Amino acid sequence: MGRLTLVQLAYNGSQFENNAAETVLDALIRQGVDVSYSCKNGFFHSCMLRAEDGEIPQNAQQGLRSSHCDEGFFLPCVCHPISDMALAPPGLNGEFRTAEVVSINPLNSSICRVSLRPEIELRHRAGQFINFRRADGLMRSYSLCNQPDNEILELHVKRMPGGELSNWIIDELQPGAKISIQGPNGGFYLPENAIDKPILFIGPGSGLGALAAVVLDALGRGFTAPLRLYHGTSAGKGLYLRSAMANLAEANSNFRYVPCVSGIDVPKFCRQGRANDIALDNYPDLRGWRVFLCGTAGMVHDSKKRAYLAGASLDDIFLDPYEHREAPAPQHNELSMSRGLRDGKAGPFHKPSDRFGP
Numbered sequence: 589m590g591r592l593t594l595v596q597l598a599y600n601g602s603q604f605e606n607n608a609a610e611t612v613l614d615a616l617i618r619q620g621v622d623v624s625y626s627c628k629n630g631f632f633h634s635c636m637l638r639a640e641d642g643e644i645p646q647n648a649q650q651g652l653r654s655s656h657c658d659e660g661f662f663l664p665c666v667c668h669p670i671s672d673m674a675l676a677p678p679g680l681n682g683e684f685r686t687a688e689v690v691s692i693n694p695l696n697s698s699i700c701r702v703s704l705r706p707e708i709e710l711r712h713r714a715g716q717f718i719n720f721r722r723a724d725g726l727m728r729s730y731s732l733c734n735q736p737d738n739e740i741l742e743l744h745v746k747r748m749p750g751g752e753l754s755n756w757i758i759d760e761l762q763p764g765a766k767i768s769i770q771g772p773n774g775g776f777y778l779p780e781n782a783i784d785k786p787i788l789f790i791g792p793g794s795g796l797g798a799l800a801a802v803v804l805d806a807l808g809r810g811f812t813a814p815l816r817l818y819h820g821t822s823a824g825k826g827l828y829l830r831s832a833m834a835n836l837a838e839a840n841s842n843f844r845y846v847p848c849v850s851g852i853d854v855p856k857f858c859r860q861g862r863a864n865d866i867a868l869d870n871y872p873d874l875r876g877w878r879v880f881l882c883g884t885a886g887m888v889h890d891s892k893k894r895a896y897l898a899g900a901s902l903d904d905i906f907l908d909p910y911e912h913r914e915a916p917a918p919q920h921n922e923l924s925m926s927r928g929l930r931d932g933k934a935g936p937f938h939k940p941s942d943r944f945g946p
Contacts, residue, residue: 598641598674612637612648612664612673622727623664624773627885630666636775637664642673651902656775677773684721684768685710690740691763696828699794700758701733704741706769712736714778714805715798715880715908718743718771720753728753731908732772733797735804741769744797776880776908778802784811788874790867790891791882791908792820796829798908802880803836803843812842816871820848820863820883824855864891868898875899882908 597606597615606615613635616623625635630651639660648667649657664675690703710718712732718741721727734742748754761767776798787806789799796819803815821827826849833845848863849855859866864887871877879895881888888909895905 595669596672597669598672599676606669608668610668612667612669612675616664624729625665628665630663635663635665636661638662638676640674640676642669643671644673645670677770684719684770686766687741687769689761689763689765689767692757692761695744697825698747699828700745700747702730702743702745702757702761704743704767704769705739706741709739710741710769710772712772714801715776715906716772716774717776717798717908718769718773721768721770722753722756723767726753729773731776731795731798731801733801735801735808742797744794746794774908776802776882776906778805778809778878782809782878784809784813785876785878786814787811787816787878787880788867788871788895789815789817789880790820790864791818791880792863792887793826795819795882795908795910798882799880800829800833807836807840807843815840815843816846816867817844818846818848818863818867820850822849823851824849824853824858827855827858830857862887864894868894872898878904878906880906880908883910885909 594608595606597604597612599616599621602619602621604615604619606612610618613623613625613628617625623635623637628635636652636656639662644660644662645667648662648664650663650666652661652663685706685708687704687706690705691701692703693701695701712718714735715731717729717731719727719729720743730743730745732741733744734740745754745757747758787802789803791799799817799819803817806815817833819827819833827847830847833847837843837845846863846866847855847858848861848866849858850860850862854860864881864883868891874895875898877900879892879900881891881895883891888907892905892907896902
């Protein structure tokens with residue numbers, strides 16, 4: 589079927605027109621729909637949606653896993669619809685629900701652990717993210733750092749300079765308060781049928797929370813292949829959970845934790861340099877490995893390319909990039925963790941990312 593001049597799109601109970609000159613994502617943004625997105629060119633997959641009805645153009649699924657294609661996932665940023673379409677969010681639940689703040693505890697000078705109790709049980713996979721919304725509508729995305737069998741959700745929130753929501757959470761939010769959450773979202777997790785093979789984890793700052801969650805998931809499944817986690821920060825004070833990671837490594841011979849500091853004052857127990865450079869230099873042959881990458885969009889993009897050139901399959905590279913994005917309303921410029929359907933290939937994105945995460 590050729591491209592139509594005008595098609596009808598249905599999303600979350602609303603219907604609107606999409607003309608041939610715009611992508612599905614353009615149409616959603618034009619209608620004021622709050623959707624996750626980042627690069628808008630199909631690279632990071634942060635905008636991924638699911639088609640419940642209608643024909644999906646072939647190019648709108650390019651680069652996605654075959655399992656995701658079979659389930660109707662596609663990239664609205666490169667999709668010029670060729671038929672009417674009914675769309676749905678990528679998460680298991682696209683609706684917002686209430687959650688109560690249980691506790692807020694510092695993990696270091698800039699990162700705190702926020703514990704939430706959702707009014708309705710949230711079933712997620714280790715490494716996914718939720719959208720966290722304040723009463724005035726300000727929203728960011730944050731990774732879920734707890735294991736799925738724990739009914740209390742755990743977020744690691746880093747104070748961002750000028751970040752309205754992160755500073756509000758750390759300075760003003762109190763236990764007992766009610767906020768809204770949506771999710772789970774993203775494909776930054778071990779597939780359900782994943783076979784036991786080596787995994788390389790790389791990420792800076794509060795990205796450690798999502799990486800550690802996936803590590804614990806792998807260990808909980810009985811994986812015995814090597815698990816290597818490289819955590820980076822610009823200064824030693826930015827490290828956290830070091831004792832927990834060291835204890836985990838001591839208890840599991842296949843797991844190693846490597847803290848990396850890129851600044852000048854490097855503690856003796858750390859490697860000097862950027863975590864992604866050190867890790868990828870240490871493992872120049874990644875054939876047969878899975879790779880989980882989180883960090884700034886540029887770092888993730890470059891590391892994905894290096895991992896692929898080192899032999900890792902695109903289906904085995906999972907991405908969780910952060911980026912600056914304008915918040916829904918009012919406009920806010922806070923570092924956002926991209927999370928979308930963490931897909932392996934070009935990786936999930938966006939916590940509005942893809943969170944505005946670590």
